Amino acid sequence: MEAATVPLSRSTSLRRLREAGGRYVLIALLLVLPVAYGIQDLSQTGNLSRLGNNLVDGLSNGAIWALVAIGYTLVYGIIELINFAHGEVFMIGSFVAAGFFGTIGLTAAAGPAGLLVGLVLTLIACMAASGVLNVMIERVAYRPLRGAPKLAPLITAVGMSFILQNVGLLWLGGSPEGIVDLIRSQEVFFTFAGVEVSNGDVLALAVTIPLILLMTAFIGGTRLGKAMRATAQDPDAARLMGINVDTTISMTFLLGGMLAGAAGLIYALYQTTIWYFQGFTAGLIAFTAAVMGGIGNIKGAVLGGFIIGFIQQISDNRIGSSWTPAVVFAYLVLIMVFKPSGLLGEQTREAG
């Protein structure tokens, strides 16, 4: 890959800057917002509880982004494609959750035990629906184009994303839909040093962390996980070793979709409003998270998810939520300029 970078090596001080420590520049950039607002808080109120609250909300938002980001990273790792439709898979997860509450008649009136059983059932339903959907997308839109120029599957991915968005639009209409607040997500669960941790925060982390651990164990420990890693490294060699590459790729999409489905459920419970457009923004935010951590790297995706969640929360809380997408995308561009391989990532071909 060195050959590819040679022609540009003469150009620009930018490259020198990157070599001098893109990672540190990136870390510094990431610290700008928290540090600036931390100082502002300290000088105005004398404590950091507002920043602490941002951090907690950020972590629970970040848990959702982390789950979605893993889907991007898995798929990118194995077929080097940005699955543009992944955000929509997440959205469909939320919709399935909302629909499933109605089907099994789950309301806030159910006791804690009933709620727990109901939510676990919903979780399974969401994960199954989103996982299967993701596999179908791969089958219809990406597999026929394997071996075609890079542009082709990317364009079908965008197309699929629009189709699914419209499915969501027809499903629940064009405006945000409120859903039943099953876990009273805004209610304070406990307070620690002036930082309020709400039910929603607890739920987000309680679902996300076990799922991520399970997934890492699956990829690290099972035969199929090994096949996935092998395919990611070299599809041809993997095929020669008797690995069914098509099945492995389908499994990767299934896993990614399942995590997105879980994220969809958490999002629905946490935000209590869902709408067809949530997947687009979420997809881009989660993609930013995946790139920030280093695409192809699962730990990186999780780390990136939490960081982006925090940044997003600070921006929502202090700059104004209508600016948040711009702030997140500005970070995306900055990462691309200074460290396209991300915080924990290896050099990839795409990132040069």
Place this chain on the structure above:
Amino acid sequence: MSTPAASAPVRRGRMPNLELPQKAQLPVAIAFVVLLIILPFFFAPGGSVMNNLVLAAAYAVMALGLNIIVGFAGLLDLGYVAFYAIGAYAMGYGGSLFLSELTGDKGFAVFVSGPAAELPGVHMNFLLILVLAIVLTTVAGMVIGLPTLRLRGDYIAIVTLAFGEIIGRIAINGDEIRLGNFQLTAGRQGITPVDKVQLPGLERFTSLDLRAWYWLALALAVLVLLVNFRLRDSRLGRAWIALREDEVAAASMGVPLVKTKLLAYGTGAAFGGMSGAFLASYTNTVNADQFQFSFSIFILAMVILGGLASIWGVVLGAIVLSVINNYLIPDVLNSVPQRLGLDFDLTEVTAGIFGFMLVIMMVLRPEGLLPERRRKLELEEGIGSDDAVYEARMA
């Protein structure tokens, strides 16, 4: 009209080859343009047919611009709407009441006659606004291109998409950005009314007679078409194509990557800006909510449908999609789902229809309706080739 290397007869495609023989191309092109020029005499000057024709021509200008970036240079730009927005705001700044707080009651008029010259705000001649739009979008195109220089493939797509979204956000929230009396944009409220086009020696255009708008849009489209052909066959155009086919090989043959890529972004952006300024004046509004990702995809779908890098194909794609978008879906087929007993209008799922079209085109006929020969060759070689060879080639 194409380079000697590409004109070797190739008839290996699964699909019929729709390309005209070399000799017939120029006469057919001229006949086509003449037909387009006399077209308005057959329709009511203020009717919806004229409206569709104007929009189709304006979209063709944008699609030809995007074709330079995506088709020629192979840089997938998913944020093309940014240039539409910047062009539209150039019109908003240069030809409306928007800046009246800045200019005071007197207003500021440049080469403008009639009542507009007396109004507050800035009122410039449309040609000047076009120049302004071109300059602004070219600069913006290059700035957006800069971070993508060392990136490839899907990373470029994502960065351009991010820029498109950032510009869209700035358009929506720009009313919060103030510098003294100056407000960056009008936010969701939008800038309206916008001056109608006035050209030297002609009366100001009106919304009653759309023929003048059509001829102007057609003139822009023909200009852009000529520029497209000339560029494609120029040294720069060959550099773009070389870049698209193999970046490393192109660089080792002495193609300056940075300059070549930035010129692709800049040129493509300029056309988007021209069309944006025109559309702002034509639609009489600069509405921040229209600068959305789906618009980028709308334009991209034109390029894909017609055939990446195929100039006539892109024109065809622009006409077809603009007719589908502005006439077929809202006026003809809108009630079809209702008649089938489904509870929605077809206009609600316009974006999904275009998405579906992208998928179908890519899977069934990736070279587009009117494929460019060289591009088609690439695709045919690409499909079913050895993975390793393919990766080395496309990487």
